[in-house]
Amino acid sequence: MSTLKHIMKNFDPFLSYDSILNLFDKLDIKKPAIENIAVESSMMRISAIDVISGVNIPGFNRSAMDGYAINSADSLDASDTNPVKLSIEGVQGPGRKAITMEGKHKCIEIYTGAEMPAGCDAVIKVEDTERSGNDILLYSECHPYLNVSRIGEDIKSGYKITSSNHLITAGQIAAMVATNIKFISVYKKIQIGIINTGDEVINGTIKNSTGALLSSFYSNNYIEARIAGLCNDDISSIKNTVSSALDKFDIIIVTGGSSLGESDMATAALEQVGKPLFSGVAIKPGQTMALFYNQKPVISVSGLPVAALISSLVIINRYIKNLFSFELYSRAFAILDTNIHKKIGFTTFHLAHAYVGENGLHVRPLNTTASGNISGIIDGNCMIMINDDREGIEAGKQIMIYLIGEIKWD
């Protein structure tokens, strides 16, 4: 254990939150590789291509009702006092080849989803007819295409079902299946490697709750986050673990050893891997040091859970936003319950609890004084961000919140 550096009062000034995002935006970041997967398995994966329908849905004019397919011209002048009689010439079921109706004053019994028989252009609902033997009686005129879903009415050939760089939805999967698209190119899951450092984590004095928090929080349908290594407070061990993880992961988070007091192990190790993009960000909680090596971000964060989550989250969210067209977290608007005070100069993130109250969503900041606070992440389902040029937010205002958990709606 080295002696405390009193020089730490003079470390490089932190960069502002905005300026590190701007730095990050200019980077040439490597996207994950692309793979082809079955459409049915593509839920919430990131599309790598635009998917265009090559067919019309419906593929043919289709009955939208159970009833009788007719030629609408035959219904002219039909009225309560002057019904038109049509003779039933056949049956058209769904999934069956369209039959042909020839001649005048005829009709075809038809079922929802069935192709319109040739010679028919409208469907009379069964409820709107009266049956008499093999005939039906019509009591009103009908216009062409009544109760008919026309070819391409739902999806036209050429319609863009899925845009590249978006999360694929269940509705898009349904549309791809409907249009006979079987495979889709998606980005491989983003691999996040978490390297936890610290003698106390290795010897078990402190459990690796930060590693569990990050791997659980980030893992979803399009991200695979897992522990890539545990390291003692030892520069060469951290350096070697990071170097080897760079082969396997798209993003690396190194937790612990990032504050100057922890002997700066992670920072010193990363400086041996490459040139840091920045070494401190004016955000609270959490000091961050980010390195960009071989087109991949390496983020060194605090070993304390909340600080590690927030400082990695702002970078990883930006990574996703820059590479793709969405964000990692969802948001909501909520009414702030109590004033929040802060100092100018730092962008602050406040764990908070959003709930359904009078006039909509409310949000109550949690008293999380220490950035190591775990109970705060249990109770908090959202974060409030306040820009560095502000002194706080007044109670009663509607603000945007960043969701990191579920809101209880009922």
Added chain:
Amino acid sequence: MSTLKHIMKNFDPFLSYDSILNLFDKLDIKKPAIENIAVESSMMRISAIDVISGVNIPGFNRSAMDGYAINSADSLDASDTNPVKLSIEGVQGPGRKAITMEGKHKCIEIYTGAEMPAGCDAVIKVEDTERSGNDILLYSECHPYLNVSRIGEDIKSGYKITSSNHLITAGQIAAMVATNIKFISVYKKIQIGIINTGDEVINGTIKNSTGALLSSFYSNNYIEARIAGLCNDDISSIKNTVSSALDKFDIIIVTGGSSLGESDMATAALEQVGKPLFSGVAIKPGQTMALFYNQKPVISVSGLPVAALISSLVIINRYIKNLFSFELYSRAFAILDTNIHKKIGFTTFHLAHAYVGENGLHVRPLNTTASGNISGIIDGNCMIMINDDREGIEAGKQIMIYLIGEIKWD
């Protein structure tokens, strides 16, 4: 294909949405079995037990800063003009056994996260001291526990980390790991079996987009939804497939053959399996018939995608809400952009698009006339529900929306 039943005008009146939910609430539904899994793998699984911390976090009084651990009594009367000199007697690092400081006017170099040495009750930040050889100079008094995280300050022994029947969060996982809890009892994933019926699905005239929609939409960390079978329009085939699926699945959705026009195949088949709870619900889109057999719900819905999704969703959401303490979908409040008109007597669900506009979230209903519309599910990220006793909602009102997709926030 049987002849259209003109008697269909006289079918049983539909039950109201509220009354079928009330019927459903009285059922004795079987919960999935319980399994023990590693805490690290429990993200968004449903907890089957309350998890109580057996330890304090921190487990000891802990330094929250890098600096010097002192006995606060030694700082009495320290001031700018009368500094107190303390001699450095040792070093206390995180993960190391607490050392003991004996005697007066001494101090211990200490690092963030380290256990407080015996004989010390406060930590002076390194920035607030001046070093002179092996001594430090203190210029102000400090109170006991300054910069010390006290034992149990974050999580006390006895604190409930996770409640049963809730979705497990990343913060709870971090807390369980921190408190040395390695395994947790969770409900096995809810198994939803989807049985798609229809000659046109079997012969490929119509692709099974409804099956793909339902299996993609429902599958998540705690639900496994998959196709359990495809059936021709044949009563005994449907009956046998449902009977055999009842062994393997917690919930069964039968799509197609549920409207009277489709010859009522699914309804007829299910009536041979057990007594239906109800055979029609006054919701639009979608007619539903539900059977409750062997403590498991069997839901017969339309073969058309939107109707199948909405009518199964209202039942499955209620299933989850009744068995556990949360809901399947998230919600939000949004300002309605255009009037919605509807008829009294039906509870209606409108696919809509929620977006960030002036003064917060807005929602625009989509023009989805036919319940078979797939493009509507592509564009829609939410649903609007309107009760059966209302004629619609006026534009400009803030309403609750049910999220079935992502909102684009930026």
